[in-house]
Amino acid sequence: MTTTPQDVSSSGASSLSERARRHLWMHFTRMSSYADHEVPIITRGEGAYVWDDRGKRYLDGLSGLFVTLVGHGRSELANAAGKQASELAYYPLWSYAHVPAIDLAERLANMAPGDINRVFFTTGGSEAVETAWKMARQYFRLTGEPGRYKVISRDIAYHGTTMGALSVTGLAAIKGPYEPLVPGSIRVPNTNFYRADEHGDDLTRFGQYAADEIERAILREGPDSVAAVFLEPVQNSGGCFPPPPGYFQRVREICDRYGVLLVSDEVICAFGRLGEWFGAQRYDYQPDIITVAKGMTSGYSPLAAMMASDRLIEPFLQGTNSLMHGFTFAGHPVSCAVAMANLDIIESEDLLGHVRRNEGAFRATLEKLCDLPIVGEVRGDGYFYGIELVKDKATKETFDDDESERLLRGFLSGALFDAGLICRCDDRGDPIVQLAPPLICGQEQFDEMEQILRTVLTEAWKRI
Ligand SMILES: Cc1ncc(COP(=O)(O)O)c(C=O)c1O
Numbered sequence: 001m002t003t004t005p006q007d008v009s010s011s012g013a014s015s016l017s018e019r020a021r022r023h024l025w026m027h028f029t030r031m032s033s034y035a036d037h038e039v040p041i042i043t044r045g046e047g048a049y050v051w052d053d054r055g056k057r058y059l060d061g062l063s064g065l066f067v068t069l070v071g072h073g074r075s076e077l078a079n080a081a082g083k084q085a086s087e088l089a090y091y092p093l094w095s096y097a098h099v100p101a102i103d104l105a106e107r108l109a110n111m112a113p114g115d116i117n118r119v120f121f122t123t124g125g126s127e128a129v130e131t132a133w134k135m136a137r138q139y140f141r142l143t144g145e146p147g148r149y150k151v152i153s154r155d156i157a158y159h160g161t162t163m164g165a166l167s168v169t170g171l172a173a174i175k176g177p178y179e180p181l182v183p184g185s186i187r188v189p190n191t192n193f194y195r196a197d198e199h200g201d202d203l204t205r206f207g208q209y210a211a212d213e214i215e216r217a218i219l220r221e222g223p224d225s226v227a228a229v230f231l232e233p234v235q236n237s238g239g240c241f242p243p244p245p246g247y248f249q250r251v252r253e254i255c256d257r258y259g260v261l262l263v264s265d266e267v268i269c270a271f272g273r274l275g276e277w278f279g280a281q282r283y284d285y286q287p288d289i290i291t292v293a294k295g296m297t298s299g300y301s302p303l304a305a306m307m308a309s310d311r312l313i314e315p316f317l318q319g320t321n322s323l324m325h326g327f328t329f330a331g332h333p334v335s336c337a338v339a340m341a342n343l344d345i346i347e348s349e350d351l352l353g354h355v356r357r358n359e360g361a362f363r364a365t366l367e368k369l370c371d372l373p374i375v376g377e378v379r380g381d382g383y384f385y386g387i388e389l390v391k392d393k394a395t396k397e398t399f400d401d402d403e404s405e406r407l408l409r410g411f412l413s414g415a416l417f418d419a420g421l422i423c424r425c426d427d428r429g430d431p432i433v434q435l436a437p438p439l440i441c442g443q444e445q446f447d448e449m450e451q452i453l454r455t456v457l458t459e460a461w462k463r464i
Helices: 005-011 013-023 075-087 099-111 125-142 163-168 172-178 203-221 247-258 310-317 333-348 351-371 401-418 443-463
Strands: 042-046 049-052 057-060 116-122 150-154 185-188 226-231 261-265 289-292 304-309 375-381 384-389 424-426 432-435
Touching (some): 057 443, 075 333, 099 116, 099 304, 099 333, 116 125, 116 310, 125 163, 125 261, 125 289, 125 304, 125 310, 150 163, 150 203, 185 203, 203 226, 203 247, 226 247, 304 310, 333 351, 351 375, 351 384, 351 443, 384 443, 401 424, 432 443
Parallel strands (some): 150 185, 150 226, 226 261
Antiparallel strands (some): 042 049, 049 057, 116 304, 375 384, 384 432, 424 432
């Protein structure tokens, strides 16, 4: 059964919620939490705002899920999809090519740093990460180092949900039910300086320490067994940990010393989130592989990719070799056409420059919240910030599991939503609220976020 707008208005919103409860299996969702709550149903979007089925407006402070960079309701992207679907709706990239994929691969190669010139499309970020690990393993087999299969990633980092990507992920809680996972995935510390008291206030030294931990892990595992290190430019999970100065330069040196590939997982950070096309450009390092997804199409159609350097494709260009890997819908013509139109908008509206010009104002507006007793720190870069919540500002004491459960799930998530702000309340590390709005946002939206957060966090503090 499908629903027309008339059904929604005549039969009421609850019937949609009821049907969602009955048939939808929502992702990363405690389905039981909707037993006595309506399922939120978003029906349309325009600019930085979305509306629910009751006509209520919300500021989309998370760009959907770090996706909608150019904002909602852009007819240019809808038209690009329609035009491509009428011309060639589908063709696979399994031994064929099509024009939108060629155009987009070339454009991405021109945008990417250094000699990252080869684009392997996938449909989502997990597949891109999965592809990077598989490709790295095969690359080393083809180049005479078959023992290199392990990967290193950081504590609490999220790299996706498929078995390989989940193995790279550093979140024990979402891995447990699916073990045993893919062997050979190693954890190192992330760059959470707020919780690195032993390093005092020396951020640079802390960065060197965190990078050196990668070297120690490589040596511990045996350099000949390590294929790649997966790092996000700004680590999302845990609440936006930017790299300390010199961190990525040191990691690059370490990777070169031991022949390990550096993968920049830019599923969130690419295409302007940090004010540059790629996070690697923002922090001035050269990866061997970049994984991208989400913002490439602003979500108007699904698309992702693993991008690799010339050196990495080289053995795959020889004789009978091939990467025996692919996805039916990867590099879908409609998605590639949408991505081209999305990149056109980012360029013509100078959204990279807009982020660079406004990120200081965004940060300063959020930092006003630091006068609240519950706000420990505001951190991040570009249009990507985490606000860490604490029980005691002076000691940085955090909430225990029960308190965090009551604070985040019991109050904050619902209260912020009711107040008209969509953002992320997360306690996969210490409790945080995260903001990653569409790149078109300006001071009006920064103020709106600050005001809603101020009201709701003030109320949350009274309830602790
Ligand atoms: C850094 C990173 N890598 C990989 C993924 C997985 O992407 P997807 O959900 O498209 O599979 C995500 C998703 O949020 C991510 O943030």
